[in-house]
Structure formats: structure tokens, C-alpha cells
Amino acid sequence: MLRPPSLLRAALLACALGHWTLVLGHSAPAAATSAAWDLLSRLQTADALGAFAAAEGEEARLGEAVALLNLQPKTQANVRRAEELLSALAGRAESPQAPAARYHLARLFQLHASPARPAEAEAAYRELIASYPGNPYADAAIAKLAIIVLHQDIPRAEWDARFAELVALLPDMASPEALRDARLVLAGAALRMHADHALALPFFIAALESGVPLRVNRHKIVLLQAAESARLLGDIPRALAFYEDFVRAYPFDVRGHEIRQVLASLRQSAAAATR
Secondary structure, three states: OOOOOOOOOOOEEEOOOOOEEEOOOOOHHHHHHHHHHHHHHOOOHHHHHHHHHHOOOHHHHHHHHHHHHHOOOOOHHHHHHHHHHHHHHHOOOOOOOHHHHHHHHHHHHHHHOOOOOHHHHHHHHHHHHHHOOOOHHHHHHHHHHHHHHHOOOOOHHHHHHHHHHHHOOHHHOOOHHHHHHHHHHHHHHHHHHHOOHHHHHHHHHHHHHOOOOOOHHHHHHHHHHHHHHHHHOOOHHHHHHHHHHHHHHOOOOOOHHHHHHHHHHHHHHHHHHOO
């Protein structure tokens, strides 16, 4: 979940809902909404919804919409109300809440609407990225847009054009976390859609070498994907490095025995190549 920016202070936090949060300041109304965001981050969704509904201001309406989307059981009535709130905020381009509203509206189209509305989600992400370059919400939208436009069965030439369009957005990204995630989505799509290890590997490498940490389970997967891509491409030194990183970081992983066997085989190949 991304939280809106503060007029007085802003700091990035990892939110319990698994997205990125931008924290709000400390006026009296802001204190009330900040407390509501804290409730939401602790998954006390119903309490957060009540706190947002009782508060005034645009940020409170944003929080109310996000809480409605996370309230269980999910109902389409709550989704429709959230869409109304987010659409109103998204239409106020001068509002500091507009980027957050556009991001969450796109997520609503992508994940919460029944049926899903991917074309509207794509358009919303594109508008957000174009309107607020470098904004944390626009940066986060790039990986989400990539998921939509790259995981489609389309001619390779069209797919390549979409891929190149997304790659062209990366240099302007201000958020290291969002840049890492976008690179990983690009690499994953190259493998899933076209088994193109040569295209995927540089993005795996850049993501892993960025210094931005990943959660353990994802880090394991990415290390193995990078190692396998390098191995299949014949880049034995790099494959060895990634596999060695894996067994060093996760010595008790259930895949450890199999990976050590692969390592032994690769070391033999590397030794033979130097003779």
C-alpha cells in the first residue's frame, strides 16, 4: 500500500500490506489520518475504515478507499464506493493525493474489479507515469504496467516493442526499490513468454547487484533464475557465482543438495575449459 505524501515530513516505510508507504505529517487532521494508516498497516482494516470515514480531507478519502479495497469479505459494493472516491481524487490534478489515487484506481481495475478491467488499468498506469515522472507512485506503476502489457500472447515484434518502451522508462525512475522490481518483472516476462535467457539475464544481474534487498523467498527464486539463465547461456563463471551465493546464503535450503551437485558439475566444466 502506498501512503500519500506529507506537507511537513515524508519517509518511506515498508507496509504490512506489501506495498510502499509514504508517511503523512502532524497537524491535527493529519494525526487522525496517520493513526488510521497505522491501523491499516497492522491489518486492522475495519477499525481503519471507521477512522478514515470519521476524518475530513482528501487524504482521509484516499485512506477510506484503500481500506474499502482491503476489507474482508470483499464486496463489489465496497469496490464501487472505492472507485467513486478514487476517481474523484484522481481528477484533481493539483491535489497532492492525485498520484496515489491514480495508482490505487489502476490497482482497482487490475485486481479488485469483477470482472477485471485490464485495459482501463493499463490506461490509468500510463497516464500516471506520463503525468508524474519520478513520483513514487509513478515509479511503482511501471512494474504493474509491465505485468499487464508483457504477459500477453502477441507477435514477438510487438512484444519486443512493448519491452523496449518499458526499458526506456527505467533511467528516469527515482525509487531504487521500484527500479529493482521493474527489472525483475521484465526479466520474468522474458523467460515466461519467450524463454529468452539472453534478454532476461542482464535485468536479473542489475536487480541483484543494485544493493536493494529482496524478501528471502523472492531472493532465492531470483538467484536461481539468474544462475540457470547464465548456465544455459554458457556463462559458467557467472552461473557459479550465483549458485555459490545461494548455498552460502541458504545452506539449509531443501534444494541445497541438488544445487551442490550442479556446482560440482560446473566447476568441472570450468576446470576443463582452462586446460
